[in-house]
Amino acid sequence: MKILQQLCEIHAPSGDESPMKDFLLRYIRKEMKKWKKKPELFHGDEFQDCLILKFGKPRTAIFAHMDSIGFTVRYHNQLLPIGSPDAEAGTKLVGTDSLGPIVCELEFDRDNHAFYKFGRQIDRGTGLTYQVNFTETKDYIQSAYLDNRLGVYNALKVAETLTDGVIVFSAWEEHGGGSVPYLAKFIAEKWNVTQALVSDITWVTEGVLPGKGVAISMRDRNIPRKKYVDRIIEIARKRKVEFQLEVEGAGSSDGRELQTSPYPFDWCFVGAPEAHAHTPHERVHKRDIAAMIQLYEWLMKDL
Template structure:
């Protein structure tokens, strides 16, 4: 879990993903010699902070968003949320401005107003994130930003044995998206890729539970094409890997942007479920993580 712990500690809220981009690029450079296939690495100014890894002759792409929720400093001591963080007084927030490192306290009033408590004024526009507190037991891992550092972790573990496929690390997902359309265009036009798996984290609910396997989402706010999802279910059933079926009417992911793009992408959200969503205490069962990685390897080989 050391790699996952490191990923959770990286400061990368939506719009400020560059530290995560640098880490992923360094990780790929340091580890790709041990992978089954050496990927082509596509990044740089034309891709902003996003990364595409191309293995062999790709048919399917994994999309994993690198950003997290957080807060932006407004005026005086006010905060504005980035995405949809849980906001309770007493949460510890961290960041840095031109005056130095910051660790402050979140304050939430009865009317929904957010502010911080710190020994000095924090510069406007500074982004803050939950303070990392990584906890590991025999069965669970718990920390802020399992969503979606665990999705990135899964993608990097799949890279170790991936022979054919694209792995796409996107930005801004937690705050409205925006990077997926140009990433989808690139892999569709250059490699003919038109199907995707969304490596992200979903919720523990009345129908999706800890320790029962990775969740395959039949729908959320958006509805993927049934013919594609049925093929995924067929592969999952043949694999013998534990999985659960999710049906929700809310929530979305990078799959939303693929569905709304002008390119004919099939997509399906496949991810481990977590409790305490968008809080400092997101909690995931280790068995579900293992099932997520194993199923992604099967799907990328057979789709």
């Protein structure tokens, strides 16, 4: 889990994904010589801070967002949320501005507005994220930003044995999206790929429990095409991968932008469930992580 810990510790809130992209480029260039098939890498100005890996003759794409929730420094010690952070007063926040590294504390006023407590003013516009305390036990991983560094980790593990497929590392998902439309356009027009899997992390609920397998989401705020979701469920059963079916009325992902794109994308959210979402203490069962990787490996072969 060393690589997962490194991913969690990278400062990359929505809008500031370049540190994550740079890390991934270094990692992939070093490791891909050991992979079953060497991918083509697509990145640069036309992709902003996103990254695409193309293997062989792709039929299906994995979308994994690189960004995290956090805060932006406003005026007079004020903080604005990036996405929907859920942390208590006293939580340690970290970042860097023109005067150097920052470790400050999160505070709230009586109206629940967020502020930082620090020995000096922090530059306006500075991004702050949770200080990571990565812990591993026999059964669980607990850390800030398992959403979605675990989705990125899953994509990297699948890349080791992938022969035909596309892996897309996207941006801005936690704060409304924006990168998926041009990424979807590129892979649809260049390789005619319109099948997608969303490698993201979902919630532990009364119907989706830790240690019971990867969650296949039949719907959230958005509704994917049932025919496609049924194929994924059939493959999971055929390959005897432990899974759970999720049915929710809230929450969203990169799948929303795929569904509203002008291209006929089929998509499904497939991910491990976590407790304490968007807090500094997100927790995922190792059994669900293993099932997630295993199912993705089969789906990329069978879909």
